[in-house]
Amino acid sequence: MTDRTTAGIDWPAGFERTPADEREPYPGDLSPTRKESFQSVVEELERWGATSVEIDTESQHYADRPNIPHQHDKPDDVGVVARFRREDEHADEGYAIACDRWETQRENARAIALYARRMRLAERCGVTTANSTFATARLLPADEEDAIVATGRVEQEPHEVLGVSPDAPDAVVKGAFRELVKDAHADHGGNGEHTVSELKSARNTLLEESQ
Template sequence: MSGLDWPAGFERTATAERERNRSFEATLGSTTEELATEMGRMDVEEWRGEIANAHTKSDGLPLHNANPDDPGFVLRWVDDGEQFAVACDASPRLRDNVRYVLKWVHETRMRSQRPVQTGDSEFAAARLPPGDDDEAVVGTATRQPPHEVLGVAPNAPENVIESAARARKAETHPDNDGDREEFKRVVNAKKAMLEDGR
């Protein structure tokens, strides 16, 4: 398991399809500094970066020498009580993925300063659907571990994980009046536990 909490509903890029960006000249350290500055300019309530290991600063942005196995990067923030996230794993290099996110945030923030009216906020594409009240997008301390979502031991064998996931999916399936977000959590928990066992 990578340890990266990829947002539900966001597709991952297959490892073989990740491409290096040869036009970025900035270092990972300067990129994270620029991103922190950009988030400060957005004046959001709270924000946090996330990579696939703990080699990060207190704001979740990677240290200059971070090199996780999973190069994906997620940026989450809360603004006016709404939760947002953008994520990138298009490159096999963490630095490039953080830089793509920085560029997107900067360009989107700049569009919001133009005197053009649109039907919604420029950041609407990054808005996440409402989640459980007790599970904050930015605060990682309240995130429930996958084995707890499924109600199994952390080192449960594959057949136990699959059986528990099948039962929990039946309970939470939206077609059976279940909660769509809880159903997604069950699906993601099963996937995380099975990948962790590889």
């Protein structure tokens, strides 16, 4: 197990970092606190079938809460790496998800948690499978590693995709979907922010959660 009570991040080998001057404020939901953002990484990964989750940052972590970096640390490197294993894989096979796209550790942790949540919900809706995603996150033997990178486009909650409240009635969800899908459809130039598939996934998830 990695000693996370000492400072220094072990970034997955071979993965290109985001230059500090290209990082941006996270545009998604940042209502969770710093502590909650890191806790949600572990929770969402475990719901996705991960085990032995370890979060790595440049900061020192609390000895009694090894996946939580010290609250008042302001590291130059704001990257966050979540390493984990799977229940149905060999014990020596590891995986990782990393993010350094946003300006703070809290934002990058939040992005990883939302990424894991979206992938889990997509699997439940039959959009994709966790196995195909986990395969790209497998850490290779020796010093070679391959990691899922939660960077680039922001992973949004389903209600954020449709622009409705988290507890919006089914009629509101369906109405928002109908309006947004017009902009996303190829017949209308495909100028929407989200694809038809993304909108359908968000709609189906919200309708399923309301049942």
